[in-house]
Amino acid sequence: KNRIDILGTEFDNFTEKQFHELISTDLDNKANKFIVTPNPEIVLSARNNNRFSNIVNNADYVIPDGIGIIKGANMLGTPMHERITGFDTLMFLIEQANKKHLKVYLLGAKPEVIKASADRIKREFTGIDLVGYHDGYFNDNGMVAADIEEKQPDIVLVALGSPKQEYFINKYRDRCTAVWIGVGGSFDVFSG
Ligand code: UDP
Secondary structure, eight states: OOOOOEETTEEOOHHHHHHHHHHHHHHHOOOOEEEEOHHHHHHHHHHHHHHHHHHTTSSEEEEEHHHHHHHHHTTTTTOSSSOHHHHHHHHHHHHHHHHOOOOOOEEOOOOOHHHHHHHHHHOOOOOOEEEEOOSOOOOOHHHHHHHHHHHHOOEEESOOOHHHHHHHHHHGGGSSSSSSEETTTHHHHOOO
């Protein structure tokens, strides 16, 4: 992979349009993919956490979420096309799911936030088959992963914060052929 190294995190250098085309194709092919969208804080925390750093660098897509990453790339003499935010990627995936009538699973955030996010999807994105959702405050005894496995979504949106969400996806992504993404605090915004 032809990636750009920013303090140990290896970023893909796509335009947002190129990235969206790749994801659209992945969804059409029903590929198993893992997207991470590191911001500068995540890059810094990965420097001191080998386990986390390896998981990030082995993801299928490592997308620069934040102008600080783009500025850092410029300063290091390896400029990148543009910032692509986790939130915009979440919205793109929701729009794709709506258009293509895909199965979606929502995981993470507080119970009332994830419920409000599910309600918004049911109200505004009627093409989506919302197969399940669960809040982000649980002991990982495998029950949530079993629920995802049973429901076999095409897209799994995981909002547990970093590095929790990346650990969860790395551990369970083989249970279900889907596009998996860690979306941080995005449901707190999406829920309205
Ligand atoms: N969160 C969660 N479970 C946890 C910790 C956090 O579901 O054990 C959720 C939290 O409610 C928020 C999201 O993870 O919606 C992101 O949290 P935070 O803002 O701390 O992380 P960041 O967006 O900076 O990665």
